[in-house]
Amino acid sequence: METGVRDGHLAPGDALPPVRRLAEDLGLATATVASAYRALRQRGIIETAGRQGTRVRHRFPVAHRGPAQLPPGVLDLSGGEPDPELLPGLGTALSRVPHTATGYRRAGPCPELADLAAERLAADGLPAGGITFANGALDAVEQALTAHLSVGDSVAVEDPCWGNLRDLVATLGLHAIPVPVDAEGPTPEGMREALRKGAGAAVVTSRAHNPTGAIITAARAASLREVFAEHPGVLVVEDDHWGELATDPLHPVVGGTDRWLFVRSVSKPYGPDLRLATVSGAENVIARVEGRMRMGSGWVSTVLQHLVLGLWEDPAVEGVVARARAAYDERRSGLIRALTERGVHCAGRTGLNVWVPVPDEASAVTVLRDAGYAVSPGSVNRLRSAPGIRITVSHLSRAQDRERVADAVAIALAPTLQLR
Template sequence: MASIQYRPIGHTAKDIAADVETAVRDGRLSPGEPLPPVRSLATELGLAPGTVAAAYGQLRERGLVETRGRRGTFVRPRPPIATRSQPQPGHAGALDLASGQPDPRLLPKLNPGPLRHRSPAAAPQEFVLPELREQARDRLVRDGVPAEWISVTSGGLDAIGRVLSAHLRAGDTVAVEDPGWPNALDLIATMGLRVLPLELDAAGIRPEGLTRALHAGARALIVTNRAQNPTGSYLTAERARQLRAVLGDHPDTLVVEDDHAGELATAGLATLAGATESWGFIRSASKPYGPDLRVGTLTGDETTVARVEGRMRTTSGWVSLLLQQLLLNLWTSERTGTVIRRARHAYDDRRLGLVSALTDRGLSATGASGLNVWVAVADETAVVTGLLAGGWSVAAGSRFRQRSAPGIRITVSNLDLAQLDRLADDVAEACGSATNAATGGYSV
C-alpha cells in the first residue's frame, strides 16, 4: 500500500469527514491517494473504530472516496468538489491518445445561422424548439427508437443523471458495463447509488449477467448502444433481443440508453427502448459536433420525460434556445452532413487499422465502433509509462474498470494512418511480449 502522508483530524464522524473534504479541496489530499486504515486512525484519534468508519461512509455517500477491498479507502479519481490545486500538466511532447475527445480537424463549423427572431434577452416561451423536437423525433424514429416524448438537456451526462434521479434514491443499485465510462461511474457515486458491474463482450452486456444483476436487486441499467467507452463494443440486434427477454421479466427496471456517438457510429443501432415501463434514450451532440455543444436529446416514457423536464424548470430552467438553434442548423445542413460522414469513415479507418496492427503483433485489442481501442495488458502502469517514454499518452484501464481484467484505452482521434504501425510496435514493446496481453480481452 502507498505511504499515507495526510492524517485526518476530528472528534466526531462529521468532523473527520469535513477535514478530509477540506484536504481534497485545498490540494493536501490528491485524487487516488489513500486514507489511513480505520483502526489505526481510530487509535491515533482516541476514538471508536465505528466513528471513523462512519466518517468514511459519509465520504463514500458523497462520492469523495471509494473502498478497494482489502487495499483500503482512496480518494476517487474525480471527486465531486472544486479544488484549489493546480490542473495536471500535459505530457510535453507526447501525442494525446488519452483524452477521449473527437479530432478537432473532423468537426463541422459551428455556424449559428438564423435565430428565427428569438432574442437572447428574453425568457423563452417554449422549453424545446418545436423544429428541433420534430427533427429529433424523425431522426430517432428512423433509427427504430420510439420517440413520442422529446426533451433536451445540457449534454448526455446531464441527461443520465436526471433520468436516474427521476426514479432512484440513495442506496439503490445501478447495473453498469464493466469496463465503463468513468464520468457515469463518478456521477452514480455522487448520487449515493450503488454500482453492480456487468461483464461485456463484443455484442454488449451478457444476458446471464443482467439476469443475475436483476435478481440481486438492481433497480436500473445503463447501456451504451454503440461506441462503448472504453471497449468500442456495440449492442447487436440479437443481443438486444436477448436482453429484452430478460427485462420482460423485470418490467419495473429503469433502462437508460446512452447513444453518445450518434451520427459518428457506423454500427447499426439496436435499442432496448420500451422494453420496460420506465426508460430513457439519450443522444448527445458532443462527439459528432463538438465537446462545447452541450445539448443532449432525450426521449423516453411519458412519466420519465415529464419528471426530467419538470425538475429542470425548477433548477437550470431550460437549455439555451440559441444552442438548440445551433444544433438544429447543424442537423439540417447538407455541408455538415458531408463533414460527419467523412469523420465517421476517418475514425473507422484509424480504429480498425490500429486493431489490425495490434492483433498482427499478438496483442488482444478490440474496437468495433467509436473513437477508442481497448488493449488487454498484464501491467497497466508499466505499459502506460513505457508508451509515455515513447511519445504516446494513453489512458490506464483502472479509470474504467470495476472487476474486469487490466487494459489500456487508446483514443484514435489524434492518430494519423501513417502512425499506426509505429504505435503498435511500441505497444507490443511496452507489454514486454505479445503473450502478456493475451488475457482474453475485456470479457471477464
C-alpha cells in the same frame, strides 16, 4: 480529508490509512472514523479498492486544481474527445439563429428541433416516445436516475463502463452492480443477475461502448429486452453517444418496459462544447426529467437548440459528419490491425477508442508515457473487470503514427507477449 483533496494535499489515487489505525492516531472511536469514511464514499470522494484499501477517487465532486499537465512532447491519447479538425464549423448555423430565440416565454424544447429529432430517431427504429433535450448525455442520465432512485439504491452498470457514469453513480450515493460486457454489449446473464440483486435502473450503451468499442447486435438487443420485460418497473437508460458517426445500425434495447429513456448527444459529431442531448422516452419518465430540470438549470439554451437545428438542416454539415465517420473508422481499424500484427490482443469494433487488456495498468501507462504517449488506465472505467488501457484514436490520423503507437504498446507488453 475533503479539505486535503480540495487543496491538493491528497491526490487522486492516494491511499488512506485503515479505519482502526486512523482512529488510534486521532484518539477517536473506531465507529466515528468508519462513519466519516462512509460519508466520504457516499459523496464520491473516496472509494474502497479491495486489497488496495481505501483511496481517493480519481475524480471527485469538489473543486480541485484540475488534471496534471502532460510532459512536453507527449501525445495525448487518453482524452476520448473527437478530433477538432473533423468537426463542422458553426458560423453558418449561428447566423441562422433567430433573434427571437431568447426569453423566458420561449423556454423549453424547441418544437422544430423536437420534430426533427423525432424523425431521426424513428428512422433508426426507435419506438415512439416523448422528446425533450438535456445539457449533454450525462445530465440526462443524472436527471433520470435522481428522479427515480434514492441514495443507497442500486444501478446495473456495464463493466467496464464510461468513467463519467461510474463517477456519477458514486456521487449520487447509488450502488453500482457490474454487468460484464463482451463484443455484443452487456451480457443477458449479467443483466439478469444485476436485476435479481435489486437494481432499480440499468444504463447500457448502444454503440461505440466506452472503452471497449462493443456494439449491441440485433440478437443481443432481443435478449436484453426479454430480461427487462421480466422487470417492467426498472428504469432502462440507453446511451447512443456515437449516433450519427456510427457505421453499424442501431438495435434499440429500450421500449419494452414502463420506464425507459434513450439519449443521444451531439458532442462527438458536432463538438463537446455543444452541451445538448436529444432525450426520448416514456412519457412518465420524460415528464420527470423535465420537471427536475426546471427545478435546477431550467432548460437547455434556446439559442443552442436553434444552433443544432441549423447544423442538422445544413447539407454541407452532413458531408462533414460523413467524412468524420469514415476517418474515425479508418484510424480505429488501422490501430487494431497494427496491434494485432504485433500479437497484441485488443478490442474496438466501433467508436473512438481501442481497449487493450494488460496485466498491470500502472506499468503499461508509465512505459507508454515514457515513449511519448499518454493513454488512459482502465481503472477509470472498471468495477470488477480485468485490467486494461484505453487508447483514443482521434489524433492518429497518419498510418505511421498508428504503427508507432502499436510498436510502443508491443514493447510495453513485451514480457506478456513472450509468455504467450
